[in-house]
Amino acid sequence: MTPESAALPGAMHPTDQSTQGCTANGEMILVVEDDVELLELLGTLLKSAGYQVAMAKDGMTALESVTRGGVQPDLILADFNLPGAINGLQMITQLRMALHRSMPAIILTGDISRLTSRDVAFEHCVQLNKPAKLKEVTFVIASLLAQQRNAKNDSERPGQFAPGIARSSIIFVVDRDDLFRHTIRGVLESHGYAVHDYATSEAFLADYAPGPPACLLIDAHLPGMEGVELLHQLRKNGDDLPAVVISGSNEVSIAVDAMKAGASDFIEKPFGRSEMLQSIARALEHSQDANKKLAWMQEATHCIDSLTLRQRQVMDMVLAGFASKHIAAQLGISQRTVENHRAAVMTRTHSKSIPALARVALAADLRV
CATH class of the missing domain: 3.40.50.2300 (Response regulator)
Structure with a gap:
């Protein structure tokens, strides 16, 4: 044998x-x-x-x-x-x-x-x-x-994620899961970030003071004050701390609410370290470099402007949380046609997920 x-x-x-x-x-x-x-x-x-x-x-x-x-x-x-x-x-x-x-x-x-x-x-x-x-x-x-x-470049190599920013940046991790926070801490520290972690929003607020470049990595669902509520509180206080919201739920409404509350990004569990590191690096970069943020917003606007009227309608309804069959019924078209428009929207906006689409739409200053 x-x-x-x-x-x-x-x-x-x-x-x-x-x-x-x-x-x-x-x-x-x-x-x-x-x-x-x-x-x-x-x-x-x-x-x-x-x-x-x-x-x-x-x-x-x-x-x-x-x-x-x-x-x-x-x-x-x-x-x-x-x-x-x-x-x-x-x-x-x-x-x-x-x-x-x-x-x-x-x-x-x-x-x-x-x-x-x-x-x-x-x-x-x-x-x-x-x-x-x-x-x-x-x-x-x-x-x-x-x-x-x-592969020409390994996207997870240390130094790939803006090492100059990392050396001077703090990442605040807020998640109720002790093991998850411990794992996240190990990954972030291995890439040069300083890490402070908390089990609740209240514990974070009690310890937090604006200062060096920082990014908030926060679970959407927390005991007590939830992640989106915390973002609203920060913005109300005039604090534009960049934030990446994470969630085990794939509900579109959570992603959209997080973006509207000022989140730089939204990622779903389970996610890879590369996705997390890229989101944090992008959030830090945009918060510290107005030109890069402006370029990103202009690119997002260009992507949205490339959509047809029908594709814009489908996109708006997808981001409002409607399923394809409900979109088809409201627009008077077949579900297959809706799926085709939806696929075209994702392609033209270079979005691999609904949270990514929400990020592009909001960067283009659309009401969703």
Whole structure:
């Protein structure tokens, strides 16, 4: 039985998913798995596919192989549940920090809880749930490495996010989840930001005083004073502290309310560190450079002006929270036509999400 056709014991099965167009270029893959039989099978499979392979049975051994042994992986494949003090995801985070680069990573896990998925997504890893399929693993590895080879710039490299601003900026994190705040703090501090975190809006207000360049990263839903209420309070006090609002809800109305309250951006959980860092960097940059903010507003206006009258109507109703079928009924057109207009709006405004669309619309000084 060849490695390509073998089933990984207790964890994986073969599949007919094609890997055509994705070939190995001799990259180094670090495999971390405490099941010795599975570890050896993965190693044999990847070597036969043309990769260099380093293997470890736990997170601490993997860390030592990099920090002391000189292993320089191009990709990490790790089980989530590893023996010892750190799990696979924590090990990946520490390796990326030690190497000062964000190599792609895959987490294998039998734990498909929402919390685990959120953490994996936040660390910008790919999650494959057990039992995974053998060729699925090799296909994902090849695809991630191909993307890495083709990328001109790694958007998560330290220094990519306005390092001059970061060194002098404070990020205020307000979220009720202690673990979430701890994770956010680690990411932000690794990129040069100073971090103050709070569980409630009231605790933040009791401690806050305007001063050095800063950005507020705040959950929309908090006990007591909610995130949008806090923004209204700051603006009422004449404070234009830039803010990024985060939420586990995808309700359009929350995103629009946050933007109207003065938020620079709105991002939904689970989100990757790259998305968060880009939002914070943009908020800080616009607050400190009026020319860049003006250029952004002019670009947003140009995007909105490129829309047809019907596309503007559809956009307004989408941002008001109407579903496509309700928009179709009100405008007297088919739901398919609404979807086509909606897709055109997203394309012309370069928006990948409704919060992003709301940001463009409000930057163009539209009433939504």
